Amino acid sequence: MKMTSLLAASALAAVLAVPTANAQETLTIGVLVPTTGSEATYGQDMANAVELAIEEINEAGGVLDGQQLTSVVGDDACDAQQAVNAASKLASSDVVGIVGGYCSGATLPTLQIFGDANIPMIIPAANSTQLIPANPGNAFMINSTGNDQVAKAMEYFEANDVESLAIVHQGDAYSQDLAELTRERWEEAGNTVAAFEVSSKGEQDYSAIVTNIRSANPDAVFWTAYYADGALLIRQLREGGYQGLIAVGDGSNSPELFNIAGPAAEGVIGFSNPTAEFLPEAAAFTEAYTEKFGNAPGPYSTLTYDATKLLAWAIEEAGSTEADAIIAALESADYQDAIAGPISFTDENTLARSNFVVLEGQGGAWQLAE
Amino acid sequence: MSLFDILAQQLVNGLVLGSFYALVALGYTMVFGVIKLLNFAHGDLYMVGGFAGFFALSLVAGFAGPGWFGVAISMVFAMLAVGFLGVVIQRVAYQPMLAAPRLSILITALAVSLVLQNLVLALTQGQYTPFGANLGFGGINLGNLYISNNQMILVGTAGVLMLALELFVSRTQYGRAMRAVAIDKDMAQLMGINVNRVIALTFFAGSGLAAAAGTMAGAYYGSLWYFMGFLVGLKAFTAAVIGGIGSIPGAMLGGLILGLLESFGTQIPGIGSEWRDVFSFSVLILVLVFKPTGLLGKSEQERM
Numbered sequence: 001m002k003m004t005s006l007l008a009a010s011a012l013a014a015v016l017a018v019p020t021a022n023a024q025e026t027l028t029i030g031v032l033v034p035t036t037g038s039e040a041t042y043g044q045d046m047a048n049a050v051e052l053a054i055e056e057i058n059e060a061g062g063v064l065d066g067q068q069l070t071s072v073v074g075d076d077a078c079d080a081q082q083a084v085n086a087a088s089k090l091a092s093s094d095v096v097g098i099v100g101g102y103c104s105g106a107t108l109p110t111l112q113i114f115g116d117a118n119i120p121m122i123i124p125a126a127n128s129t130q131l132i133p134a135n136p137g138n139a140f141m142i143n144s145t146g147n148d149q150v151a152k153a154m155e156y157f158e159a160n161d162v163e164s165l166a167i168v169h170q171g172d173a174y175s176q177d178l179a180e181l182t183r184e185r186w187e188e189a190g191n192t193v194a195a196f197e198v199s200s201k202g203e204q205d206y207s208a209i210v211t212n213i214r215s216a217n218p219d220a221v222f223w224t225a226y227y228a229d230g231a232l233l234i235r236q237l238r239e240g241g242y243q244g245l246i247a248v249g250d251g252s253n254s255p256e257l258f259n260i261a262g263p264a265a266e267g268v269i270g271f272s273n274p275t276a277e278f279l280p281e282a283a284a285f286t287e288a289y290t291e292k293f294g295n296a297p298g299p300y301s302t303l304t305y306d307a308t309k310l311l312a313w314a315i316e317e318a319g320s321t322e323a324d325a326i327i328a329a330l331e332s333a334d335y336q337d338a339i340a341g342p343i344s345f346t347d348e349n350t351l352a353r354s355n356f357v358v359l360e361g362q363g364g365a366w367q368l369a370e
Numbered sequence: 371m372s373l374f375d376i377l378a379q380q381l382v383n384g385l386v387l388g389s390f391y392a393l394v395a396l397g398y399t400m401v402f403g404v405i406k407l408l409n410f411a412h413g414d415l416y417m418v419g420g421f422a423g424f425f426a427l428s429l430v431a432g433f434a435g436p437g438w439f440g441v442a443i444s445m446v447f448a449m450l451a452v453g454f455l456g457v458v459i460q461r462v463a464y465q466p467m468l469a470a471p472r473l474s475i476l477i478t479a480l481a482v483s484l485v486l487q488n489l490v491l492a493l494t495q496g497q498y499t500p501f502g503a504n505l506g507f508g509g510i511n512l513g514n515l516y517i518s519n520n521q522m523i524l525v526g527t528a529g530v531l532m533l534a535l536e537l538f539v540s541r542t543q544y545g546r547a548m549r550a551v552a553i554d555k556d557m558a559q560l561m562g563i564n565v566n567r568v569i570a571l572t573f574f575a576g577s578g579l580a581a582a583a584g585t586m587a588g589a590y591y592g593s594l595w596y597f598m599g600f601l602v603g604l605k606a607f608t609a610a611v612i613g614g615i616g617s618i619p620g621a622m623l624g625g626l627i628l629g630l631l632e633s634f635g636t637q638i639p640g641i642g643s644e645w646r647d648v649f650s651f652s653v654l655i656l657v658l659v660f661k662p663t664g665l666l667g668k669s670e671q672e673r674m
Contacts, residue, residue, distance in 0.1 A: 038498065040496040041497060198643050200647050202598065205387050205390075207387065208632065208643060208646070212376075212636060212643070215375070217371075232593065236591075239518055259500040
């Protein structure tokens, strides 16, 4: 017994002693997602997706002549201040690139940090239009922005005879941006915004807002912030007797919405970027993910997986780990292998096409509405 | 809906919200009464109370059902459990600091708040927990005014709890001891009152009321998370100050006033829901500036 382990140890030592400079080096990808706090579900799914993508890349021989990839996760807790701390830590820890950014409000202040450190960043989820002017040029957004979501939402409302709309947001970069864009476009199109309300994050009681909405009596209510508070609003709207259409933005399309809101969430409409369960191309990814982590991939796992693969592709394309070369490779990317569809960027480093779909809550789960 | 209907509806909303604030504000004000401590961990006891109620409900839902009956049993359990937790916190964290300068014990309270939050954060991994109660819909319509059954039960339960506390404090021997300690701790001790026991009792009652509010909020609103006590704690503190900190009827009144202010505040043109919190905390500042003792508080000389 002792003999074999000794032999094994010396064999291992012999293997390690072989001078394979490249093969021993590992490249680290920084992952910035909320793994605690209200959005922890999404964040953990995203961190898992990076892990899965890295595992597959490494099994296929790594990048740049066999260098292996690894990841380090920074927790932004969907909070601007914590995001700055986590980003500073990642920026100073020798990472080749960043995959991350879920909450736009938390992502916004990190752009400058990664910009100053000149680290390429791929943002899989955060999609506030406020991120676009704040981008120093090193960040790339592979999720369609708020502009595309508003277009999809308006198309749906108009097709369903909605004339007056109530909009509720939470005052953070993401939900406020989406709410104000919707209001602007909706009014430009000659429709009515019956109520425009704001709630504070962590507030449980929406009764005053519900009363305002009921008195304005809109055809539809559009909640632009995240699922945890959105579920409370949906419950209280239904409990308070509101019977019109309720729609939620892409921050609320988590299955958790149904656990909290219960039967009140039946028939709720959600706008979503393409998630694994609704993409035929994602079957293999869903299977691998479910097998590895024991739960289904969340709504942003697909895009995060794509982002990680895209970063690896860009490193390969650049032929080095030089930030400027990777950024140049991303700028001119025409990447066809993404699950959620081909990726190329506009001059503003945003995705060159819209990728939103319409979902409906049925039987306690999201289903494709079309 | 006419303006009258809207205002009537906001009155109902304000009463429900105010009931929660009042229950939590009572603990603030009682603890301040006996040991002159602003217990900043109090909002977190509301949060822990919600989770204790959730835990109890998952045990009793089998035979009591997830409706109000099950929630009532869970609420009693949560009140007892968190009441004892409050006593333990007082013994472990506050008792050794009673002789120290006032600032030390205040900082201890902030530390206790962080400990409770992070404990629950670690246990729940930061996730929202669906409470799992099923209270059903239904209610009564008075013209355009709608009052749900749940709202009536909530306000009624809060009213019963507050009445019980008021009777306890004004009519029983322990209540008299509590009032005596609040007036002069040293003199009360000389009169043969077991001050430590009174302090423990105060923490038990205050924490229990917060737990009752936490359980009801969890059941009514539908979800729990580790940070839910923060905002409620701040609001309850505001309510306690509006009513006059140290005064039990003041805390009840302050809670209801704050709830009503917040509901009606969203109706004022130009203020709206966006400024709701700004509105309530502005009221706090105004009260502190113009009537620092609050509505029902008595001005008190500093004893050395």
